[in-house]
Amino acid sequence: MILGENLTFQTSSGKEILSNVSLSIDSGTMAGIIGKNGAGKSTLIKLLAGLDQPSQGEVKIDDRELEDFSERELAVKRSVLSQEVPVSFGLSVLDILLMGRYPHARRVTTEDYKKVDFVIESLDLGGGLKTSYPSLSGGERQKVQFGRALCQLLPLEKDCRKVLFLDEPLAALDLSVQQLILRRIRSFVDDYGLTVVFVLHDLNYISRHCDKVFLLEKGQCMLHGSPKDVFTVDHLYRYFDVNVQLIKGAENRPHMIFN
Amino acid sequence: MSAQQPLSQKLHLQQETRFLVTLIVLGLLLIFCTFLGTLWGPATSFFQALQSSYQVFTQGQLAQGEGIINDLIYQIRLPRVFLGLIAGAGFAVSGGALQVLFNNPLADSGLIGINSGAMLGVIFGILFAKVFGPLNTLMIDFPHLFLPFLAFLGACLLGGLVYRLSLNNGRINVAIMLLAGVAVNAFAGAFSGLMITTANDEQLRTITFWSMGSLNGADWKIVTFLGGIVIVGSIALIRLHKELDAMALGEREALYLGVNTDSVKKRVLILSALICGPIVSYVGLIGFVGLVVPHILRLFLGPKTKQLLISSFVLGSIFLILSDVFAKNVITPSELPIGIVTALVGTPFFTYLLLKQKRRVG
Numbered sequence: 001m002i003l004g005e006n007l008t009f010q011t012s013s014g015k016e017i018l019s020n021v022s023l024s025i026d027s028g029t030m031a032g033i034i035g036k037n038g039a040g041k042s043t044l045i046k047l048l049a050g051l052d053q054p055s056q057g058e059v060k061i062d063d064r065e066l067e068d069f070s071e072r073e074l075a076v077k078r079s080v081l082s083q084e085v086p087v088s089f090g091l092s093v094l095d096i097l098l099m100g101r102y103p104h105a106r107r108v109t110t111e112d113y114k115k116v117d118f119v120i121e122s123l124d125l126g127g128g129l130k131t132s133y134p135s136l137s138g139g140e141r142q143k144v145q146f147g148r149a150l151c152q153l154l155p156l157e158k159d160c161r162k163v164l165f166l167d168e169p170l171a172a173l174d175l176s177v178q179q180l181i182l183r184r185i186r187s188f189v190d191d192y193g194l195t196v197v198f199v200l201h202d203l204n205y206i207s208r209h210c211d212k213v214f215l216l217e218k219g220q221c222m223l224h225g226s227p228k229d230v231f232t233v234d235h236l237y238r239y240f241d242v243n244v245q246l247i248k249g250a251e252n253r254p255h256m257i258f259n
Numbered sequence: 260m261s262a263q264q265p266l267s268q269k270l271h272l273q274q275e276t277r278f279l280v281t282l283i284v285l286g287l288l289l290i291f292c293t294f295l296g297t298l299w300g301p302a303t304s305f306f307q308a309l310q311s312s313y314q315v316f317t318q319g320q321l322a323q324g325e326g327i328i329n330d331l332i333y334q335i336r337l338p339r340v341f342l343g344l345i346a347g348a349g350f351a352v353s354g355g356a357l358q359v360l361f362n363n364p365l366a367d368s369g370l371i372g373i374n375s376g377a378m379l380g381v382i383f384g385i386l387f388a389k390v391f392g393p394l395n396t397l398m399i400d401f402p403h404l405f406l407p408f409l410a411f412l413g414a415c416l417l418g419g420l421v422y423r424l425s426l427n428n429g430r431i432n433v434a435i436m437l438l439a440g441v442a443v444n445a446f447a448g449a450f451s452g453l454m455i456t457t458a459n460d461e462q463l464r465t466i467t468f469w470s471m472g473s474l475n476g477a478d479w480k481i482v483t484f485l486g487g488i489v490i491v492g493s494i495a496l497i498r499l500h501k502e503l504d505a506m507a508l509g510e511r512e513a514l515y516l517g518v519n520t521d522s523v524k525k526r527v528l529i530l531s532a533l534i535c536g537p538i539v540s541y542v543g544l545i546g547f548v549g550l551v552v553p554h555i556l557r558l559f560l561g562p563k564t565k566q567l568l569i570s571s572f573v574l575g576s577i578f579l580i581l582s583d584v585f586a587k588n589v590i591t592p593s594e595l596p597i598g599i600v601t602a603l604v605g606t607p608f609f610t611y612l613l614l615k616q617k618r619r620v621g
Contacts, residue, residue, distance in 0.1 A: 051514055071519050075516055076517070080515040082511065090557075091561070091562055092561065094274075095563060099504060102505055108271075110264070113265035113267045117266055
């Protein structure tokens, strides 16, 4: 379980990006963080993932404060897929995947290679392992980074209590890559009880898959609840300035049609 | 067995094999260069040197050449070659590590203020040791440690200053780092000029010869001391290879991977100051080795830090030994400052590589 209590974050120049945000996300569920640009979504992810420390408040994963984790302990507990990872040197795809095993052991063993092979197969990366990463297209790069995040989380077994954070991972990607990544995430949640926290612009995907939605505006959490509670015509007009038509999608979840 | 071997492991082993082959070739080249540097001098032609190298290989010693020639070889030439080997290796390894750390192929110990900090330390030592009593005692008691230690302090000071200046919200801002490096280097140049105005004739001559860079005056004591520092420092840097690999993804991703990036940054900077400070204090400002050597190797071997740093150690040695051979033999019986040779040879080659790379990128 991920718990954020009264999270406040100020930049060094004193600007308050997040004020007093509290949230809880159960293990084995998917949570979506939504809001307009500049609402503080990415900052919230960074605090929850332990990249930045909150100015006030605290984050707990499985009842343990984030500050009590060593870097390595935290790295085998959660991994993060960022929006974009630029690399200036020509590391190969394989080099980058293998980095995911860094927090696990000083020496890479055959077991580690087997795990990397598993990820290569499930993301269909086998063809271009020697390719230099900077020469790849945006979509392929993101697939590789997703693979690295998975390599970092393995081994996964049932009720694994591990967390995957994704910070707008699909911006400017092909539909096919988007679908591949999202399908894999869904299956890891179903099969292993992975906990997933998203920042995603695709509200319909959030509505379809997430158990809980948090809506941020100007650094504050304005709404949280099930997709049914959050995605109403009224809310979407108030917080996103859009007129939508709602229809019932799969599992009776709201599906938005933007006019 | 091989059928069960994971695909990723097989590919990884292929990579390692190619690296080992390269390393063996470089190693052989280094041995050859050591002989060449030792035996080729004003009195012997290139072919005589080759012939003597062959004799040493087959018979274990030089056929003729008793007494004075042996002294020349073992007390003057060989220490000089080893000093070049050590200095080249140290500059190249620290340059390679700094490039990965800053995620920028332009970085080396010169750019981020380490070399000019060492320069300030040395000039300060030369000028003021005789003036202050305590400093004077230190210099007389530890003649081999005195200037290297001051150089190390200066390197830490200015390297640390550039690092502090380039921190932005706790992260290194590379653009600011480059500008801070330029500013700190300019300041160090001006300040050393200011200090030199107080120098007397003898001090002025010492400083001038030192600052042009030379492997002259090497002896076994210097070689052992400097060799110890450079080897220990280089091993410590190479041991950070996994952390540095992760830093190539940027600091944020390295943190997510569980790397303590603050500690890595500090360690790389201090180790670079430890390696380059003392080298600079003995051989002067020899530029370009730390920049060019890792860059060349990255083009051939790829950017894996472990392979890059180990091969930089060897190729850096080769580069400096060859430059010294050139400096000694091109205008005999006089000789060129080695810093001039590294820049003269290095710049065109580097430019050529850049152009080639530019064409490839498109």
